Amino acid sequence: MYIEFDSTFCNGNTHINEASLHRSISSLRLPVLYKNYEIAWLLKAISCIDLTTLAGDDTFSNVSRLCIKAVNPVSHVILSTFAENKIDLGFLNDIQVAAVCVYPARVADAVKQLKLLNSSMPVASVATGFPTGQYPLTTRVDEIAFCVENGASEIDIVLDRSLVLGGKWQELHEEVSKMKKACGEAHMKAILSVGECGSPENIYKAAMACMMAGSEFIKTSTGKESVNANLPAGLVMCRAIRDFHRKTNTKVGLKPAGGVRVWSDAFPWLELVKEELGREWVEPHLFRIGASGLLQDLEKRLYKLATGVSAPSTFFKQV
């Protein structure tokens, strides 16, 4: 929901104690995961993935393989072993990831392949000069229009970090509002690039400016910064989402992204969001994990839980 810039949302006195952020994160305890509960968490994590490829050598062919994996994320060997062992996991057979995420030039490829697969899965595109944002505003906004014209229904924008580091919250709000307008019906995820925000206070204020400008999600990182998704930054973002919800009654989603590679990276994010924002936030419409390499590790873990042994190295082909 768009709201006019209100400086009280980015309150100049906001002070965040870093030591206490780290203490809160170290006291975050994962529950003991008994087998079926762990399987449920693995499936939940899979259903929230934005399955991503953001490489210079992406082509129609690897984007197509990514789409095929996105709609069939769990191998039939694992599914049939669960079935043989009479493990009833409800939606297991219908499980899919939440979206595929690609560069603007590959959006049409992903849309075409998903159509061939008869899938209505959303295609997300990074945009606005990803990953740095170091381009004129006109070209950054035009890029969004290009992605939408090509069929993207989710747009992951990057911010001009100079506005964040300079504390120019109103200008940031104006830029992000223009981006939101260019998205039209497409949902917008604002990537804060937390590793380049300079301070937790800036993360909080940038989050507020983006949410006021109408972002449906706030996302930690591009995956290309030297510091990417991390839980202390995630905690600040959860608190911004909670404060924004209290002030406006609008629910904004969270997307950790960048460096979330194994199941033990993903589970604390599920727990953090559940603890800070409540169980209803741990659903794909309010929680995503942006990841290029996580799915294979989640599937490996499912294989082990299904069969009792580790998957042979030949089991997983690279997407």
Ligand SMILES: O=C[C@H](O)COP(=O)(O)O
């Ligand atoms: O938006 C998603 C990120 O670029 C993915 O980062 P990753 O390759 O570290 O998983």
